[in-house]
Amino acid sequence: MSKVLEAININKSYATSGGGHITVLNDLNFHANRHEFVSFVGPSGCGKSTLFNIITGLLTPDSGSILLKNRETTGSPSPELGYVLQKDLLFPWRTVMDNVILGLEVQGIAKKEARARAAELFALYHMEGYEKKYPSQLSGGMRQRVALMRTMVTRPEIILMDEAYKALDYPLKIALETELLSVVKEQHKTVIFITHDIEEAVTLSDRVYVMKARPGEIVQEIHIDLGTDSRLIPERRLSPRFNEYYERIWRSIGTQPETLS
Ligand code: ADP
Ligand code: MG
Numbered sequence: 313m314s315k316v317l318e319a320i321n322i323n324k325s326y327a328t329s330g331g332g333h334i335t336v337l338n339d340l341n342f343h344a345n346r347h348e349f350v351s352f353v354g355p356s357g358c359g360k361s362t363l364f365n366i367i368t369g370l371l372t373p374d375s376g377s378i379l380l381k382n383r384e385t386t387g388s389p390s391p392e393l394g395y396v397l398q399k400d401l402l403f404p405w406r407t408v409m410d411n412v413i414l415g416l417e418v419q420g421i422a423k424k425e426a427r428a429r430a431a432e433l434f435a436l437y438h439m440e441g442y443e444k445k446y447p448s449q450l451s452g453g454m455r456q457r458v459a460l461m462r463t464m465v466t467r468p469e470i471i472l473m474d475e476a477y478k479a480l481d482y483p484l485k486i487a488l489e490t491e492l493l494s495v496v497k498e499q500h501k502t503v504i505f506i507t508h509d510i511e512e513a514v515t516l517s518d519r520v521y522v523m524k525a526r527p528g529e530i531v532q533e534i535h536i537d538l539g540t541d542s543r544l545i546p547e548r549r550l551s552p553r554f555n556e557y558y559e560r561i562w563r564s565i566g567t568q569p570e571t572l573s
Pocket of ligand 1: 326327336353355356358359360361362363454
């Protein structure tokens with residue numbers, strides 16, 4: 313299996329107001345294989361978003377390196393990497409279609425061609441008929457779909473997601489996760505998925521890195537095999553093996569009250 317992304321000895325600390333510093337990420341080593349769905353799960357404050365920002369190049373680590381297909385990243389955004397955040401960051405003055413094609417426009421593709429390329433995504437994501445609406449006319453779930461479409465339209469090889477479904481209610485979350493899994497498997501994407509939600513990590517992933525806080529460290533790496541090829545989240549959730557993985561992760565995160573925030 314070839315590694316499409318590799319992180320070597322990543323360290324990051326932030327300056328504190330008292331003049332000291334806190335170590336947020338302590339010597340992280342991890343990788344993602346081609347077409348793999350890899351999650352990071354850990355309590356809030358363990359450094360997941362810091363890690364996300366380092367992978368995307370928005371933040372520079374104090375030491376260590378990120379390799380994208382064996383090449384060290386330089387800090388500028390890579391076209392191979394697409395990302396989706398919890399906050400959907402849609403532009404309110406642009407129609408849904410024009411939000412979706414934003415990344416293509418940035419790449420210098422003419423609006424007409426960009427719209428043609430984006431059109432097929434509307435069917436795939438059950439958003440047909442919403443092309444000319446504005447973000448304010450959409451539900452939270454639809455907005456999150458649009459954010460994902462905007463990422464997918466540029467055809468990134470690797471998709472990085474940070475708590476993308478955190479704010480959604482449970483049934484919607486399940487629906488969007490099912491959709492996500494189906495699309496990324498069909499289109500052979502590599503996904504790096506960041507979440508605090510153990511259930512989400514187990515149901516979606518091929519492999520999970522479990523993190524702890526203060527300082528943020530990887531405490532365990534778990535290969536997930538739910539014994540089913542189903543892409544339906546409810547079916548995966550009901551796998552007899554689900555609980556075993558859930559419990560292992562839960563135990564390695566720890567049950568100290570302060571880690572439950
Ligand atoms: P997570 O996404 O897992 O909740 P974050 O990466 O957002 O964790 O934050 C990790 C820790 O670093 C937290 O204690 C947070 O308060 C701290 N932190 C995050 N960003 C900054 C910053 N820019 N300056 C100082 N401390 C920060
Ligand atoms: Mg975060």
